[in-house]
Amino acid sequence: MIEKAFKGDLKRLRLKRYDVCEMLHCTMPTLKSRINKPKTFTVNEIVLLKDNGFSLLYNNLLNILK
Numbered sequence: 001m002i003e004k005a006f007k008g009d010l011k012r013l014r015l016k017r018y019d020v021c022e023m024l025h026c027t028m029p030t031l032k033s034r035i036n037k038p039k040t041f042t043v044n045e046i047v048l049l050k051d052n053g054f055s056l057l058y059n060n061l062l063n064i065l066k
Contacts, residue, residue: 002038002060002061002064005056005059006035006054006057008056009055009057013052013053017031023048023049024049
């Protein structure tokens with residue numbers, strides 16, 4: 001579910017995973033780990049994603065973290 005939302009946002013925003021890594025200041029393996037285990041996202045990372053247009057991912061993360 002998270003991966004589907006992430007891919008949907010990437011496509012809609014015309015970004016690549018490497019762009020998100022730069023945005024979050026993380027490596028590709030770290031990003032992959034975050035997507036596979038969404039509870040490992042920090043609050044700052046979630047806010048940063050929301051501020052950069054990742055609305056589908058943001059809403060899914062909020063539902064998981066409730």
